Amino acid sequence: MRSLLLLGAASVALMAQPALAAVDGGADEAETPPPAAQAPIIVTATPFRHTADETPAISARVDAEQIRAAGGASVADALRDIPGVAATGFAAGASRPIIRGMDSNRVRMLEDGTSASDVSDIGPDHGIPIDPLAARSIEVVRGAATLRYGSQAIGGVVNTINNRVPTSLGKDPVSAEANLAYGSVANSLETSALADVTLGNVALHADGFRRHQGDYDTPEGTQTNSFFRGKGGALGGSYFLPDGDSHVGLAVVHYDAKYGIPAGDTYIDMAQTKVMSRNSIAMGKGLLKTLTLDGSYADYEHSERDSQGMAIATFKNREANLRGEMLFNAIGAIRNTALGVEYQHRNFSALGEASDYLSPATSQNLAAYVFSEMELTPKLHLEGSARVEQVRVTGTPLSGDFTRRTYTPASGALGLLYTLADGVKLGTTISTTGRAPALTELFARGAHDGPMTFETGHADLKVERAKAIEASLRVHRGPFRFEGSLYFTWFHNYIYGALSGRTCDDAGACTSDPDGELRELFYTQGGAHFRGAEAEASYDVLRVDAGTLLVKLMGDLTRATLDAGGNVPRIPPYRFGGGLNWAGKQAQAGFTLTHYGRQNDFGAYDTATAGYNALNAQVSWQPLRSMPGLELSIIGQNLTNDVQRMATAFNKDTVVMPGRSVRLMLRVASF
Numbered sequence: 001m002r003s004l005l006l007l008g009a010a011s012v013a014l015m016a017q018p019a020l021a022a023v024d025g026g027a028d029e030a031e032t033p034p035p036a037a038q039a040p041i042i043v044t045a046t047p048f049r050h051t052a053d054e055t056p057a058i059s060a061r062v063d064a065e066q067i068r069a070a071g072g073a074s075v076a077d078a079l080r081d082i083p084g085v086a087a088t089g090f091a092a093g094a095s096r097p098i099i100r101g102m103d104s105n106r107v108r109m110l111e112d113g114t115s116a117s118d119v120s121d122i123g124p125d126h127g128i129p130i131d132p133l134a135a136r137s138i139e140v141v142r143g144a145a146t147l148r149y150g151s152q153a154i155g156g157v158v159n160t161i162n163n164r165v166p167t168s169l170g171k172d173p174v175s176a177e178a179n180l181a182y183g184s185v186a187n188s189l190e191t192s193a194l195a196d197v198t199l200g201n202v203a204l205h206a207d208g209f210r211r212h213q214g215d216y217d218t219p220e221g222t223q224t225n226s227f228f229r230g231k232g233g234a235l236g237g238s239y240f241l242p243d244g245d246s247h248v249g250l251a252v253v254h255y256d257a258k259y260g261i262p263a264g265d266t267y268i269d270m271a272q273t274k275v276m277s278r279n280s281i282a283m284g285k286g287l288l289k290t291l292t293l294d295g296s297y298a299d300y301e302h303s304e305r306d307s308q309g310m311a312i313a314t315f316k317n318r319e320a321n322l323r324g325e326m327l328f329n330a331i332g333a334i335r336n337t338a339l340g341v342e343y344q345h346r347n348f349s350a351l352g353e354a355s356d357y358l359s360p361a362t363s364q365n366l367a368a369y370v371f372s373e374m375e376l377t378p379k380l381h382l383e384g385s386a387r388v389e390q391v392r393v394t395g396t397p398l399s400g401d402f403t404r405r406t407y408t409p410a411s412g413a414l415g416l417l418y419t420l421a422d423g424v425k426l427g428t429t430i431s432t433t434g435r436a437p438a439l440t441e442l443f444a445r446g447a448h449d450g451p452m453t454f455e456t457g458h459a460d461l462k463v464e465r466a467k468a469i470e471a472s473l474r475v476h477r478g479p480f481r482f483e484g485s486l487y488f489t490w491f492h493n494y495i496y497g498a499l500s501g502r503t504c505d506d507a508g509a510c511t512s513d514p515d516g517e518l519r520e521l522f523y524t525q526g527g528a529h530f531r532g533a534e535a536e537a538s539y540d541v542l543r544v545d546a547g548t549l550l551v552k553l554m555g556d557l558t559r560a561t562l563d564a565g566g567n568v569p570r571i572p573p574y575r576f577g578g579g580l581n582w583a584g585k586q587a588q589a590g591f592t593l594t595h596y597g598r599q600n601d602f603g604a605y606d607t608a609t610a611g612y613n614a615l616n617a618q619v620s621w622q623p624l625r626s627m628p629g630l631e632l633s634i635i636g637q638n639l640t641n642d643v644q645r646m647a648t649a650f651n652k653d654t655v656v657m658p659g660r661s662v663r664l665m666l667r668v669a670s671f
Contacts, residue, residue, distance in 0.1 A: 276295070
């Protein structure tokens with residue numbers, strides 16, 4: 001692994017060499033980088049609406065066009081080209097993002113800044129009730145800002161932004177968009193539409209979507225029971241006070257989905273209704289700048305049904321999430337400060353066969369945090385954050401004794417960003433983060449048919465502690481752009497599900513027979529070490545009036561080991577790739593070829609995963625200059641029809657990912 005990290009560091013240096021050579025030659029020889037205002041604003045990265053290159057840790061954002069091109073029914077599908085981000089890949093309707101090898105309770109899933117309020121952390125077969133068709137953008141954030149969102153964000157934060165509660169008045173009285181897509185690999189049909197209306201001081205939003213996918217094709221034939229059907233929508237509005245900056249708003253969101261568990265004969269029938277509110281009051285030019293209050297309440301339920309439609313197990317989740325935050329103007333040398341509190345209450349219950357897996361449980365989290373930034377010098381930016389939580393959980397472990405646990409994890413992070421020269425920035429972040437054990441880790445006590453495991457929690461688990469350091473390099477000089485990171489995380493009391501090598505039946509009778517029905521899994525904890533590298537670079541090889549031709553390279557790797565020996569299970573393999581992209585006035589085209597390595601560093605009682613290649617291509621065309629909102633697209637994925645199995649998936653030995661796919665898309669927009 002040491003040689004791989006050295007190789008990653010060497011690659012960073014070599015890829016950055018052209019730009020650093022320009023730095024040595026003096027700023028006069030380099031093109032002036034684009035102003036910061038042109039960079040995308042990552043609203044999740046700080047409370048202060050910074051651009052993507054103004055934070056020590058590198059954040060990422062995909063816009064609506066990239067989301068549409070990616071296809072897929074999960075948020076993870078839309079993020080697959082971001083370095084450092086992978087997916088659990090369990091089913092078409094259940095694929096959660098993985099950040100630097102961390103998933104589930106270490107990646108916080110948000111919708112417009114509030115909790116997704118689902119049960120995707122309870123099992124890999126449980127989907128996230130957020131469809132990419134309704135998203136305007138998705139942000140991935142790491143670093144000090146993650147402490148705003150809880151200790152469940154050790155790996156990072158994924159925030160889906162859909163403007164269902166408007167936070168600004170539209171420039172036009174009415175703006176609307178509609179999309180239609182057909183995909184060959186699963187005979188899929190996707191439709192979505194949205195509209196934003198401004199009436200004086202009132203902004204209104206409405207959106208809806210419908211997705212129908214059959215069982216998808218693979219190079220080895222049709223993947224049985226891999227269908228997905230989903231629909232949903234939202235109605236929301238905000239009232240803006242006369243100052244134009246203050247607003248109060250509310251939205252009602254509904255989501256329905258049915259999707260199969262591949263290679264099995266059961267499917268999940270899911271529904272969620274959620275009320276979201278976003279409110280901000282501008283306080284003027286005094287010490288207190290802005291007061292915000294955001295919250296949500298969600299009623300979630302899904303049933304796992306057999307092929308006849310009979311409910312085998314039912315999971316319910318009632319969850320409230322509330323965050324209040326005060327933004328302060330400059331206090332001496334401190335440029336900006338945010339002081340906030342967050343409350344989260346969750347009631348989880350399971351019925352039918354699911355009650356044998358996890359009895360009713362509750363969790364309550366009350367937290368306070370602070371986030372500040374200051375300019376130590378004109379070239380040196382400092383940001384820091386701290387958070388303390390009180391977490392109370394109740395449940396019934398395998399012993400059958402009703403149990404209460406209280407944890408008080410404290411966390412802190414410090415980041416520095418240094419401008420070495422125009423367009424060249426170095427960043428570093430150090431952090432220590434405490435995480436309370438999750439419900440399944442404490443109270444799981446039986447068969448979980450989705451991942452085919454028999455799980456046992458440990459009610460005496462301690463707070464998990466992660467100490468991390470990350471270094472980043474950004475080079476944005478003229479036609480050349482580079483972003484890369486090296487990171488190291490040391491865990492004390494790392495919590496994970498360890499396979500024992502035995503198998504069990506539904507009643508809990510376990511044997512050493514490796515071919516039994518359910519794999520025995522125990523939640524345990526010990527030391528662990530995560531390290532890795534990620535980078536992407538692009539260069540405009542041709543700039544003419546008709547458009548720009550760009551070449552792009554990317555790669556990432558994560559290595560994760562247990563201090564007691566062996567590997568952390570289900571870690572994504574290394575990958576690297578690149579491609580070309582043409583961006584013209586009326587036409588865009590491009591392709592990428594990515595190689596995913598063989599995963600030989602698998603967990604105990606698991607198996608290796610073969611490497612594969614992914615060739616994707618896209619052509620888009622706006623046929624009428626007078627109607628730039630009319631766009632036709634053809635998108636090809638896995639064009640080499642490679643057999644693709646995901647090392648991160650519990651079911652990788654029985655499930656193959658989709659084969660060659662061609663998608664046709666039509667978009668009509670009024671803006």
